[in-house]
Structure formats: structure tokens, C-alpha cells
Amino acid sequence: DTGVSQDPRHKITKRGQNVTFRCDPISEHNRLYWYRQTLGQGPEFLTYFQNEAQLEKSRLLSDRFSAERPKGSFSTLEIQRTEQGDSAMYLCASRPTNSGNTIYFGEGSWLTVV
Amino acid sequence: AQSVTQLGSHVSVSEGALVLLRCNYSSSVPPYLFWYVQYPNQGLQLLLKYTTGATLVKGINGFEAEFKKSETSFHLTKPSAHMSDAAEYFCAVSSPSGGSYIPTFGRGTSLIVHP
Numbered sequence: 001d002t003g004v005s006q007d008p009r010h011k012i013t014k015r016g017q018n019v020t021f022r023c024d025p026i027s028e029h030n031r032l033y034w035y036r037q038t039l040g041q042g043p044e045f046l047t048y049f050q051n052e053a054q055l056e057k058s059r060l061l062s063d064r065f066s067a068e069r070p071k072g073s074f075s076t077l078e079i080q081r082t083e084q085g086d087s088a089m090y091l092c093a094s095r096p097t098n099s100g101n102t103i104y105f106g107e108g109s110w111l112t113v114v
Numbered sequence: 115a116q117s118v119t120q121l122g123s124h125v126s127v128s129e130g131a132l133v134l135l136r137c138n139y140s141s142s143v144p145p146y147l148f149w150y151v152q153y154p155n156q157g158l159q160l161l162l163k164y165t166t167g168a169t170l171v172k173g174i175n176g177f178e179a180e181f182k183k184s185e186t187s188f189h190l191t192k193p194s195a196h197m198s199d200a201a202e203y204f205c206a207v208s209s210p211s212g213g214s215y216i217p218t219f220g221r222g223t224s225l226i227v228h229p
Contacts, residue, residue, distance in 0.1 A: 042219035101146045101208050101215040105157035
């Protein structure tokens with residue numbers, strides 16, 4: 001059973017460019033979460049999916065951010081017109097519906113906006 | 115609403131000494147509580163969790179935590195620190211909100227272990 005996989009692990013982009021991160025959850029995990037983590041902080045919730053439905057979004061998810069999970073398997077997080085404040089690690093996590101509510105994280109995708 | 119407070123952004127101990135990392139939570143309903151560990155440039159790994167039942171929970175690598183409802187605490191301990199325990203530790207709380215359980219994390223405590 002492979003873990004949560006994220007790609008790319010590191011991305012350096014110029015301000016104003018668009019970036020996309022991909023997350024492949026653990027097989028048969030129907031819930032998928034995106035978090036953002038900046039240096040010295042804990043993970044902050046961005047959004048989550050149950051299957052293909054995006055059920056909740058935090059206020060941190062500005063209109064430049066969009067997340068999709070079209071077939072209920074992998075998910076993408078796109079950031080448009082990146083700003084330096086978007087520099088962070090973007091973490092994906094997943095869990096099955098009935099698991100005691102433990103979420104399992106991927107290794108994260110580091111974004112540096114220059 | 116739910117929240118987590120981790121007291122102390124850094125904790126420094128000597129190898130072999132007791133480790134105590136503090137976590138207090140706020141939740142309007144009985145919560146699930148978690149401790150995760152994060153090594154540099156990696157994701158978070160579950161150490162242990164409390165859902166229901168026994169309030170003293172044992173996890174991996176010799177860590178344990180005790181759920182104290184009256185104190186709204188879930189402190190993490192380990193009797194004897196090892197150099198490999200140096201990492202960032204996060205406490206998290208999860209409780210039902212509109213039918214969903216979305217974990218909220220604390221700001222983390224960096225554990226430093228001296229030889």
C-alpha cells in the first residue's frame with residue numbers, strides 16, 4: 001500500500017506565473033485534504049474533497065486558488081498569478097470515510113515564489 | 115469551533131532526559147486528538163491518537179499522551195529522549211462540524227535534543 005504521493009516536491013516560480021500541484025491519495029481513500037504550511041507554523045486547512053465533491057473551503061483559499069478532484073482519485077491545486085506570500089509547503093492528506101478520523105500526509109510540495 | 119495551543123515553540127532536553135510537550139485544546143464537543151511528528155522537508159507522520167476509551171494512549175517510538183478532559187490537555191511525553199527524536203511536533207484536534215472532521219493543528223513545538 002503506497003502512501004500519499006505529491007508532485008512536484010519542489011517548485012521555484014516567478015511572481016505572476018501559474019503553478020499546479022498534484023496529489024495522489026492512498027488507494028480507496030475517498031477523503032482528500034489540502035493544507036498550507038509556512039515556516040514556523042502548523043498546517044493550515046485549505047480545502048477538502050469527498051470523492052469528487054469539494055465540500056469545504058477555508059477563507060485562506062483566495063480566488064487565485066482552485067482545487068479539483070475530477071474522478072475522485074487524484075487532485076490538483078492550482079495557484080494563478082503567484083505572489084511571494086504564496087511561498088509555502090502545500091500538503092496533501094487523505095483518509096477513508098471510516099478510519100477513526102486519522103489523516104495521512106504526503107511529503108508535501110514546496111513552493112518558492114521569486 | 116476548535117483550536118489547539120502548544121505551549122513553547124522550542125523545547126530543549128538532554129539525551130536520556132524526560133520529554134514533555136504541552137498541548138491544550140478547545141472544542142465544543144468531545145474531540146479526537148492527535149500528535150504528529152515532522153522531520154525536515156518531510157510531511158507529517160502520525161505518532162498517536164485519542165478517539166475514545168483509555169485516556170492514556172501509547173504511540174510509536176516510545177511516546178505516549180494522556181487525555182485530560184478536565185484540563186482540556188493532551189500532553190506528549192517520552193521517558194528518555196534520543197537524538198533521533200529531534201523534530202517538529204504538532205498537536206491536532208478534530209471534532210464534528212457539519213458532519214465533517216477537519217483537523218486543526220497547533221503551531222508546533224521544535225524538540226531539540228542535546229548529547
